[in-house]
Amino acid sequence: MPSFSRRLVPAGLAAVLAATSVLGAAPALSQTSASATAPASVPLIPGADYDASVPSVAQALGYDSGARISRAADVRRYFEALRAAAPDRVAMGDYATTHEGRPVFWAAVGSAANIARLDQIKANSRALADARVTSPERARAIIADQPVIVWLMYSVHGDEISPADAAMAAARHLLASRDPAVQQWLANTVVVFVPTQNPDGRERFLNSNASGFGTEPNPDPLSAERDQLWPGGRFNHDLFDLNRDWFIQTQPETRGQAAAVRDWRPQVLVDAHEMGTDETFFFPPEAQPLNPWIYPATLESRELIGRNTARRFDQNGIPYFNRQVFDAFYPGYGDGWPGYLGAISMTYEQGSARGLAARRSSGEILTYRDTVRNHFVASLSTIEAASANHDRLLNNFYAYGADGVSGRGAYVLSRSAWDPGEADRLAGLLVASGVEVGKAEAGFSACGKSYPAGSYVVNLSQPQRRMAEVLLAKDVAVPAAFLAEQERRRARGLGDEIYDVTAWSLPLMFNTPADRCASAPVVNVTAATTDRVIPRGIADVDAAYGFLVAPGFGASQLMASALRQGVAMRTMDKPFTHAGRRWPAGTLVIPRAGNPADLTAKMTSWAATTGAEVVGAAESWNSDGPSFGSGDAVAVRAPRIALAWGDPTDPTAVGATRYVLEREFGYPVTVVRTNNLADADLSAFQVIVLPQGGSYRGVLGDAGAKHLKEWVDNGGTLIGLGSATRFLTDPASDMLASRRENAAEAGDGSGASDKARVDGQLIASLADYEKQVGDSQHGPASVAGVLARADVDPDHWLSAGVAPSLNVLVGGSDIYTPLKVGEGTNVARFASADDLLMSGQLWAQNRAQLAFKPAIMATSSGRGWIIGFAQDPTTRGYLDGMKVIFANAVFRGPAHASPNW
Incomplete structure (x- = not known):
C-alpha cells in the first residue's frame, strides 16, 4: 500500500470546500446531501496506479469518494458497476430485505480462481470449523488451498456514514490496483463487503441532512444539516440499534447477516463505525473488561492485526487510539457474537463529521473525505494482515472448533410450569446462533435430577461450546481487577467505565429453568431447528x-x-x-x-x-x-393503543415497545407525538403507553398531566415504562403515590412527600417491608444493566398467568418507594438484598437500597388504571420473561377499567 502524508486541515471553510471538492452549486436534494461535481477521480491514496477498465466512484456515480455522502441505492449501484466490469472477480447476493423494502447485500471480491469456487471455499470453511468431521490431516490439506475469508461490515448505524463510502473505495482498490502486493492479497483472501448494514437508517439521516443543507457545507455543531431530528438516523426502521441485536436477532437485517456469517464462517470480521466528532480512530486491542469466554488466540490475532493497522496509520499520519472506551464484554455486538463462531471480530470507530464537514472543539475542521480515507486505509490494512498471516489465522480457526469439541458437560433446558413454550423459543434462538441443541426423545437423569422427554440438551462437546457458555451461563464474571478499579473510581466521584449491560443470561431473560451439568446426559435427541414455535394441536x-x-x-x-x-x-x-x-x-x-x-x-x-x-x-x-x-x-375487549412518539422518548425504547406489540403480539398501535397527548381528544383510545425517555413533564406541562389524569379517571389505562414512571410518580402529576428515592443512608426513609424525590431508605427484611407499606406517612449510583429478581403478587389481576418471580433488567439509578396500603399495589417487588442479584455487576449500595422496592406498581384512578414499570420490560425486545406481564397491562388493563365513553 503506498503511503501518503497527513493533510493538516485548516479551519477556514474555503479550504475545507477545496479539500472536499464541494463547489457552490445548488443542492441536488433528491440524490445526495450536496450537489458537488468532483474533478476527475482523485485517489484517496495519491499516486495509486489503477486499471481504467474498473470504474471509479466518480465515473460511476458522478462524484469522487468522500465528496458526497452516497445514498444506499447508489452504493449498491456502484458495486453492481464493479461486478459488470469484473464479473469473474466479483460476486453479489442479498441476505435480507429491510422493513422499508430495501435489499441488504454482500459483495465478494477475490481472484478469478477463488470467485469461481466460492461454494467450495464456504464448504471448506465450515469443515474447518468442525474438528469432529475434519481430521488434522484433512485440515492441513484444506488450509494449503483455502483463502482467508475477510468479512467487512460497514455503517450498521445509519448516521455513521463514512464506512459505506470507504467500502466502495476499498473494493475498487482491490479490483483496479496494479500493485503486485494487492494481487497477492487476493490470492490469499476472499473479501466480503457488506457496505450498508442499515440502509433505512442511512436514508433517514441523509434526508435530514439534505433538508438543512445550504449552498455549502456548514461545519458548525449547531447547523441544521448536522443536527438530526428525533429519532435520528442511527436506528433501523423499527428503531432498533442493530449493533446490539446479534444474539436476539429480532430484526431482518440482523437475522439475515447472522445466517450469512454462519454460512460463510469468516476468519476475520470487522464492524466499521463512527463515533464523536472530537475523537480520532479506534481499533483493537479493546478496553477492559474482556469477556472470559473469548478464545485466547482471538485476542492475540486482534493485536496482530491492530499492530499492522497502527503501522499503516503511522505511515499516513493518521492518529488513533486503542485499549480505551470500547470493551469486548457484551456478546451481542457485531464484533462480539461472530467472535464466538471463531472469527477474529473487531470494531473500528472513526470520529464522525456527521456531514461533509465538522468543526471540532479544537477548531480543526474534519472533512467527510478524511473520514472515508481513514476507514479505507483501515480496511486495506486488515486485508493485508489477513493475507500475511494466512496460515496462522486458518490454523487458529480450526483450533477454535477443536477447543469446543474438547469441552465437557451440558446445559439442560426445562419447560417452565408457567410458560413451557419459552423453552422452545430459547432453543430456536440458540440454533440461530450456531449452537447445537437436542430435544430429548425420552426421560433421562442428569445433574442428580430427572427430566421429562421434550427437555432440551445443549452438549458442550461441540464446536460452538463458547457460544453456548456465553449465552447460557447464569453469570459471566467481570474481571476482579477491573471491578476494583471501578470501585476506586467511584470512591473518588468518577463515573464507572462499564460500556453496556453486564447481564444477558438467556435462561434468566426467558424465565426458563436451566441447569449446567458436569457430564452430558445419555439420551437420544432430535436436533432442534431455528423454529422458535412448536405448533400445537x-x-x-x-x-x-x-x-x-x-x-x-x-x-x-x-x-x-x-x-x-x-x-x-x-x-x-x-x-x-x-x-x-x-x-x-x-x-x-x-x-x-x-x-x-x-x-x-x-x-x-x-x-x-x-x-x-x-x-x-x-x-x-x-x-x-x-x-x-x-x-x-x-x-x-380489543383496545385501541396509543404509543408516545418523538421527544422526549428514547427512540430505541419506542422501537422496542412497538416491536413487542406489533411484531410479536401482532397488534397495531397508533404512534402519537408526545406533545399532542397534552390536549388532543383521547377518548378513542383505551390504552396509552409512555415509553422510557426524558422529561415528560417538560413536554406535557401541568395542563398535559391534568389532561392525561382526566382521561384515566374516565376509564383509560396509562402505562409508564422505565424512566417514564418518573412522570407518574412526580407529585405535580399526582398519579402514583410512590416517589423516586435519593441515595439511602441506613435508617433513613420518610416515605412519600410532595417532592419528586425523597430520602432513600433501606428495608432490611420482609417484616420491615410489610410495616412500611402498612404505614401511611442525590440519587443512587447508576447501574449499567443487571438481572434482578422480583417477586410477584399472585392475587393481582396484572400477575395472571405470570411466574411467581421475574428477572428484571435493571439499569440506571431509579429506585421507588413502595406504594402503601390504600395507594395501590406493588404488583412485583424486588427480592431481599441476599436474593436480589441474579446476574451481572450491581454496586453494593444499589443492592441494599433496591431490596423490597417495587418493580411494577398499579393503582386504580377513577374508572381507569395507572401502571408503572420501574424498568422497561421491552428493552431490546429480548426480555421474553417480562412480556406476558406487559401484555397483561396492555390487554387486561382495559378489561379491568370501566370507561364511560
Whole structure:
C-alpha cells in the first residue's frame, strides 16, 4: 500500500470546500446531501496506479469518494458497476430485505480462481470449523488451498456514514490496483463487503441532512444539516440499534447477516463505525473488561492485526487510539457474537463529521473525505494482515472448533410450569446462533435430577461450546481487577467505565429453568431447528362449550390475534378446576356462543402459529374456583393503543415497545407525538403507553398531566415504562403515590412527600417491608444493566398467568418507594438484598437500597388504571420473561377499567 502524508486541515471553510471538492452549486436534494461535481477521480491514496477498465466512484456515480455522502441505492449501484466490469472477480447476493423494502447485500471480491469456487471455499470453511468431521490431516490439506475469508461490515448505524463510502473505495482498490502486493492479497483472501448494514437508517439521516443543507457545507455543531431530528438516523426502521441485536436477532437485517456469517464462517470480521466528532480512530486491542469466554488466540490475532493497522496509520499520519472506551464484554455486538463462531471480530470507530464537514472543539475542521480515507486505509490494512498471516489465522480457526469439541458437560433446558413454550423459543434462538441443541426423545437423569422427554440438551462437546457458555451461563464474571478499579473510581466521584449491560443470561431473560451439568446426559435427541414455535394441536377440538387457553407468551399472541378478529373471550382472574384439571389465573375462556361459526378453524390455526396450549371444553361447569360467568371472569375487549412518539422518548425504547406489540403480539398501535397527548381528544383510545425517555413533564406541562389524569379517571389505562414512571410518580402529576428515592443512608426513609424525590431508605427484611407499606406517612449510583429478581403478587389481576418471580433488567439509578396500603399495589417487588442479584455487576449500595422496592406498581384512578414499570420490560425486545406481564397491562388493563365513553 503506498503511503501518503497527513493533510493538516485548516479551519477556514474555503479550504475545507477545496479539500472536499464541494463547489457552490445548488443542492441536488433528491440524490445526495450536496450537489458537488468532483474533478476527475482523485485517489484517496495519491499516486495509486489503477486499471481504467474498473470504474471509479466518480465515473460511476458522478462524484469522487468522500465528496458526497452516497445514498444506499447508489452504493449498491456502484458495486453492481464493479461486478459488470469484473464479473469473474466479483460476486453479489442479498441476505435480507429491510422493513422499508430495501435489499441488504454482500459483495465478494477475490481472484478469478477463488470467485469461481466460492461454494467450495464456504464448504471448506465450515469443515474447518468442525474438528469432529475434519481430521488434522484433512485440515492441513484444506488450509494449503483455502483463502482467508475477510468479512467487512460497514455503517450498521445509519448516521455513521463514512464506512459505506470507504467500502466502495476499498473494493475498487482491490479490483483496479496494479500493485503486485494487492494481487497477492487476493490470492490469499476472499473479501466480503457488506457496505450498508442499515440502509433505512442511512436514508433517514441523509434526508435530514439534505433538508438543512445550504449552498455549502456548514461545519458548525449547531447547523441544521448536522443536527438530526428525533429519532435520528442511527436506528433501523423499527428503531432498533442493530449493533446490539446479534444474539436476539429480532430484526431482518440482523437475522439475515447472522445466517450469512454462519454460512460463510469468516476468519476475520470487522464492524466499521463512527463515533464523536472530537475523537480520532479506534481499533483493537479493546478496553477492559474482556469477556472470559473469548478464545485466547482471538485476542492475540486482534493485536496482530491492530499492530499492522497502527503501522499503516503511522505511515499516513493518521492518529488513533486503542485499549480505551470500547470493551469486548457484551456478546451481542457485531464484533462480539461472530467472535464466538471463531472469527477474529473487531470494531473500528472513526470520529464522525456527521456531514461533509465538522468543526471540532479544537477548531480543526474534519472533512467527510478524511473520514472515508481513514476507514479505507483501515480496511486495506486488515486485508493485508489477513493475507500475511494466512496460515496462522486458518490454523487458529480450526483450533477454535477443536477447543469446543474438547469441552465437557451440558446445559439442560426445562419447560417452565408457567410458560413451557419459552423453552422452545430459547432453543430456536440458540440454533440461530450456531449452537447445537437436542430435544430429548425420552426421560433421562442428569445433574442428580430427572427430566421429562421434550427437555432440551445443549452438549458442550461441540464446536460452538463458547457460544453456548456465553449465552447460557447464569453469570459471566467481570474481571476482579477491573471491578476494583471501578470501585476506586467511584470512591473518588468518577463515573464507572462499564460500556453496556453486564447481564444477558438467556435462561434468566426467558424465565426458563436451566441447569449446567458436569457430564452430558445419555439420551437420544432430535436436533432442534431455528423454529422458535412448536405448533400445537387442540385437545378435544369438538367440545361443545368452547375452548380454554393456558396462559403464557403464546396465549398472549393468540389473545391479540383473536381480539383483532372480533372473537369474544374472558380472562380468569383466579385459578379454577375444570374437568379434573387445575387451571391458573390468566386462563382465557373462549366460548362458541357469540363467536364466529369458524371458531374451531381459527383456534386450530392460532394454536399452530403461537404454540399456545388450547383445550376444548365440553361444558362450563367448574368443580372448584370461580365460574365462567362470575365477576372473576373478566371480558377482554380489543383496545385501541396509543404509543408516545418523538421527544422526549428514547427512540430505541419506542422501537422496542412497538416491536413487542406489533411484531410479536401482532397488534397495531397508533404512534402519537408526545406533545399532542397534552390536549388532543383521547377518548378513542383505551390504552396509552409512555415509553422510557426524558422529561415528560417538560413536554406535557401541568395542563398535559391534568389532561392525561382526566382521561384515566374516565376509564383509560396509562402505562409508564422505565424512566417514564418518573412522570407518574412526580407529585405535580399526582398519579402514583410512590416517589423516586435519593441515595439511602441506613435508617433513613420518610416515605412519600410532595417532592419528586425523597430520602432513600433501606428495608432490611420482609417484616420491615410489610410495616412500611402498612404505614401511611442525590440519587443512587447508576447501574449499567443487571438481572434482578422480583417477586410477584399472585392475587393481582396484572400477575395472571405470570411466574411467581421475574428477572428484571435493571439499569440506571431509579429506585421507588413502595406504594402503601390504600395507594395501590406493588404488583412485583424486588427480592431481599441476599436474593436480589441474579446476574451481572450491581454496586453494593444499589443492592441494599433496591431490596423490597417495587418493580411494577398499579393503582386504580377513577374508572381507569395507572401502571408503572420501574424498568422497561421491552428493552431490546429480548426480555421474553417480562412480556406476558406487559401484555397483561396492555390487554387486561382495559378489561379491568370501566370507561364511560
